[in-house]
Amino acid sequence: xxxLIFLILGILLLVLQTTFLQLLPVWLGKPDLLFLLIVYIAxxxxxxxxxxxxxxxxxxxDAFSGVFLGLYxxxxxxxxxxxxxxxxxxxxNEFAYQIPLAVISYILVGIGMFLFSFFLTPDSPPQWSxxxxxxxxxxxxxxxxxxxxxxxxxxxxxxxxxxxxxxxGTKSSNRFN
Amino acid sequence: xxxxxEFTVLHKFGLxxxxxxxxxxxxxxxxxxxxxxKYLDLLSIREENEQLRQELLQYRTANIEYRxxxxxxxxxxxxxxxxxxxxxxxxxxxxxxxxPSLWFRTLTINRGSSDGVQKGMxxxxxxxxxxxxLTSSPNYSKxxxxxxxxSAVDVITQKTRxxxxxxxxxxxxxxxxxxxxxxxxxxxxxxxxxxxxxVFPKGLIVGSVxxxxxxxxxxxxxxxxEPAVDxxxxxxxxxxxxxxxxxxx
Numbered sequence: 515x516x517x518l519i520f521l522i523l524g525i526l527l528l529v530l531q532t533t534f535l536q537l538l539p540v541w542l543g544k545p546d547l548l549f550l551l552i553v554y555i556a557x558x559x560x561x562x563x564x565x566x567x568x569x570x571x572x573x574x575x576d577a578f579s580g581v582f583l584g585l586y587x588x589x590x591x592x593x594x595x596x597x598x599x600x601x602x603x604x605x606x607n608e609f610a611y612q613i614p615l616a617v618i619s620y621i622l623v624g625i626g627m628f629l630f631s632f633f634l635t636p637d638s639p640p641q642w643s644x645x646x647x648x649x650x651x652x653x654x655x656x657x658x659x660x661x662x663x664x665x666x667x668x669x670x671x672x673x674x675x676x677x678x679x680x681x682x683g684t685k686s687s688n689r690f691n
Numbered sequence: 692x693x694x695x696x697e698f699t700v701l702h703k704f705g706l707x708x709x710x711x712x713x714x715x716x717x718x719x720x721x722x723x724x725x726x727x728x729k730y731l732d733l734l735s736i737r738e739e740n741e742q743l744r745q746e747l748l749q750y751r752t753a754n755i756e757y758r759x760x761x762x763x764x765x766x767x768x769x770x771x772x773x774x775x776x777x778x779x780x781x782x783x784x785x786x787x788x789x790x791p792s793l794w795f796r797t798l799t800i801n802r803g804s805s806d807g808v809q810k811g812m813x814x815x816x817x818x819x820x821x822x823x824x825l826t827s828s829p830n831y832s833k834x835x836x837x838x839x840x841x842s843a844v845d846v847i848t849q850k851t852r853x854x855x856x857x858x859x860x861x862x863x864x865x866x867x868x869x870x871x872x873x874x875x876x877x878x879x880x881x882x883x884x885x886x887x888x889x890v891f892p893k894g895l896i897v898g899s900v901x902x903x904x905x906x907x908x909x910x911x912x913x914x915x916x917e918p919a920v921d922x923x924x925x926x927x928x929x930x931x932x933x934x935x936x937x938x939x940x
Contacts, residue, residue, distance in 0.1 A: 528791070529788075531791035532788035532789055532790070532791050532799065533787075533789075535791070536788075536789040536791070540923070544791055544792075544793065546791070548791070577833075578788060578790070578791070578797075578799060578833075579791055579792045579795055579797065580790070580792060580794070580795045580797070581795055581797070581825065581835065581839065581841045624793075627793075627794045628794070631794060631840075635840070638840040638841050638843075638858060638859075639840065640794055640840050641840065641860060641862065643862075646793055647793075650793065
């Protein structure tokens with residue numbers, strides 16, 4: 515159920531990003547809500563379920579963006595592994611850690627995208643723009659708190675529903691309920 | 692009729708005492724009556740005003756819809772004219788989504804393989820070249836925009852007939868590559884598809900020469916092209932349905 519909920523959420527965010535958010539003026543940048551979801555899943559979910567959702571979202575992203583198939587799943591899984599690696603060192607469940615982590619991860623994604631594109635098509639190197647990157651990082655930092663808050667509410671809803679066995683009529687494992 | 696017709700002193704006194712009160716009360720009641728009337732008038736005016744506002748809103752909405760319909764009509768008419776001028780068959784498509792990333796420039800359109808759309812088919816609009824089909828599903832396709840660094844179009848300059856390859860710069864500009872330093876290219880000259888690549892038909896406008904830089908090193912000139920198409924304003928596109936595209940793997 516976790517996979518389904520966050521997959522549907524990811525699809526909704528992807529649809530929002532490819533349609534409505536494209537109407538925003540250029541100076542407002544392109545808020546990458548799906549990337550924030552990837553960061554959130556990496557911070558909150560277990561390795562297997564989290565990696566599966568991230569992989570599926572990466573495959574979906576491949577369908578709507580980019581030229582090289584497989585690039586997004588690889589990049590997203592690398593971000594997932596990076597955040598999981600950090601999480602073994604510090605408690606990143608707090609917002610205070612998640613936003614800087616999202617910002618650092620976004621820079622790494624940018625570098626990853628640039629390098630992959632550069633090596634896959636050396637005669638058509640992508641353009642790196644610090645101005646656009648900086649704008650994206652500021653947007654991520656600004657929208658990070660409310661967006662992570664929404665994800666947190668969804669996660670709480672999922673956990674409480676799971677505890678009460680609301681999904682699919684499943685019952686709690688506690689026989690004394 | 693018999694009887695007294697004149698007031699007695701008591702009558703007169705009563706009249707004189709009560710008269711001023713009557714005057715005052717009648718003035719007050721007249722005044723309040725007029726205020727009430729004004730208030731009622733105001734209420735009806737307010738209602739009328741509200742009604743007129745509603746009507747104005749409806750007319751404004753209708754006007755906006757009319758203008759939008761007119762603009763769509765003009766756009767579609769231009770598309771139709773272009774469609775008739777292009778080699779048949781062509782297919783009109785609507786953009787349903789844009790690439791959310793910073794690194795790639797693609798679009799999603801509402802035509803797919805069930806409509807006969809195939810990889811490599813050129814996509815154009817009234818203003819000029821937009822890009823080519825990258826992948827297709829039964830009902831949707833992904834278009835690689837000409838501004839993407841992975842896109843390449845064989846072109847020729849209109850006045851001086853210099854050949855080159857236009858590549859996307861990852862922003863709203865193209866680079867004209869492989870033009871020798873000995874070749875003459877003028878600023879402002881139009882850049883058209885040459886038809887040599889086998890992808891785009893000959894003579895479609897790509898853009899105009901914006902800047903020419905000649906560095907000491909290298910064999911080629913560095914030329915920047917301003918796209919003829921405003922990629923931020925795209926809505927409807929035309930796919931040129933070619934059966935055998937050279938970009939097929």
